[in-house]
Amino acid sequence: MTPGVKPLVAGNWKMNGTSASLGELTAMAAGFGVALQEKADMLVCVPATLLFQASQTLSSAPISTGAQDCHAAANGAHTGDISTGMIADAGGLAVIVGHSERRTDHAETDAVVLEKAKAGLAEGLMTIVCIGETEAERKAGSTLDILKTQLAGSLPDSWEKGELVVAYEPVWAIGTGLTPTAEDVAEAHGFMRGQLVDRFGEKGGKIRLLYGGSVKPANAAELMAVENVDGALVGGASLKAEDFLGIANAYLEIA
Ligand code: PGA
Numbered sequence: 055m056t057p058g059v060k061p062l063v064a065g066n067w068k069m070n071g072t073s074a075s076l077g078e079l080t081a082m083a084a085g086f087g088v089a090l091q092e093k094a095d096m097l098v099c100v101p102a103t104l105l106f107q108a109s110q111t112l113s114s115a116p117i118s119t120g121a122q123d124c125h126a127a128a129n130g131a132h133t134g135d136i137s138t139g140m141i142a143d144a145g146g147l148a149v150i151v152g153h154s155e156r157r158t159d160h161a162e163t164d165a166v167v168l169e170k171a172k173a174g175l176a177e178g179l180m181t182i183v184c185i186g187e188t189e190a191e192r193k194a195g196s197t198l199d200i201l202k203t204q205l206a207g208s209l210p211d212s213w214e215k216g217e218l219v220v221a222y223e224p225v226w227a228i229g230t231g232l233t234p235t236a237e238d239v240a241e242a243h244g245f246m247r248g249q250l251v252d253r254f255g256e257k258g259g260k261i262r263l264l265y266g267g268s269v270k271p272a273n274a275a276e277l278m279a280v281e282n283v284d285g286a287l288v289g290g291a292s293l294k295a296e297d298f299l300g301i302a303n304a305y306l307e308i309a
Contacts, residue, residue, distance in 0.1 A: 055284065055308065056247075062219065062262050062285035063302040064182065065098040065292025066122060066150060073104065076111050081295035083115035086302070091116050093305040094285065097180070098292065099150050102136050109145025120148025120180065123156055126169035138177035148180035150287075152208050154225045164207025171208060175216035182219040182264065182287065183208050189226035197224075198245050205249050219262045221287040222246060227267025229289060236280050239265055243282035271300030278304050 055061065067075075079098060086096055099120040100108045108119045121144075125135035141149055151174060152167035167183065174181030185204035187197045201222070209218065222242050227233050234242070243263050250258030265277055266287030277283060291297040 055279065056260070056263070056282055059260055059262060059284050061094040061278065061305060062264060063094050063096050063298070063305075064120075064148075064150075064219075064221075064264060064285065064287050065298055066153070066266075066287055066289050067098065067100050067104075067293060068122065068155070068289055069101060070293055071101055071104055073107060075293070076104070076107055078293065078295045078298075079108055079111045079115075079117070082298055083112060083117055085295060085299040086115070086117060090302055090306060093308075094302055096302060097148050098298075099148065099182075102141075102144075105141065105144040105146050113145075118147040118180070120146045120150065120182075122150045122153065124149045124151065124170055124173060126166070126173045128173075138173045138179055141179065142177055146179070148182065149174045150182045150184060150221075152204075153184045154186055154223060154228060158225075164204055167208040168210060171218070172210050172213070175210065175213040175218060178215040180217040180219055182221050184221045184223050184266070184287070186223040186225050186227075186267070192224065192226065197242065201242060201246055202249060205246065205253075209253075217262075219264060220246060220250070221264040221266050223266035223287060229268070231268050233268045233273060233277065236276055239277060239283060240280045243280065247282045269301055271297055271303075274301040274304035275307050279308050 097118045099122050121141045124138045151170040156162045187200040191200050262284040264285045264287045265283045269286045269288045270291050
């Protein structure tokens with residue numbers, strides 16, 4: 055937690071879900087009660103094919119929808135890509151950029167992620183920039199160096215619109231059931247906070263820093279209570295309303 059910063063519980067459905075899954079969103083809305091709404095914001099980043107329907111499904115609920123990637127350009131000859139304007143047009147209020155699966159599967163560099171982040175923010179979207187070290191990098195003791203490089207290379211120098219959010223997702227923790235210890239998360243998030251304050255001043259002290267990688271109802275309270283952890287980016291456990299709400303409900307326990 056960061057004093058004065060409202061946490062965000064964000065789901066990333068990845069390449070999962072069809073219109074048959076929209077009922078999970080309805081169930082999330084039903085379970086996201088007033089007491090919890092006061093404690094945390096909620097967002098679900100669905101596949102692009104579902105974004106319009108998901109936004110409609112949640113139109114009267116205090117849960118936002120978003121996309122999982124975007125192209126940096128506003129339009130043009132980029133077969134299969136979607137622009138930030140298209141995301142907004144479909145009802146999305148957020149976009150994830152630089153997820154490690156994009157960095158790996160699509161060879162996205164920090165420079166590419168930076169351009170996407172700029173496009174997301176310029177559209178006024180909440181733009182969640184993901185960073186994190188691989189297992190080999192952690193074993194080599196270079197975690198903080200990697201975070202420093204990715205922060206420096208993936209974040210814009212300034213932005214007028216939108217909200218910049220940073221998600222720390224150790225690559226080895228994603229989808230594996232493994233998580234860093236609370237002490238490791240505290241070290242990484244404290245380091246990131248320092249980097250952001252050095253670069254952006256007071257604004258950097260208020261950027262929401264999410265932790266992602268095997269967050270589950272069983273470990274959410276411990277991880278979310280860590281200093282400078284302002285929410286979660288949740289993959290597998292965001293697909294089912296019960297699990298996702300179980301994670302969000304951790305905020306009812308944290309003072
Ligand atoms: P996971 O994925 O919760 O399934 O580990 C997290 C993510 O990739 O955002």
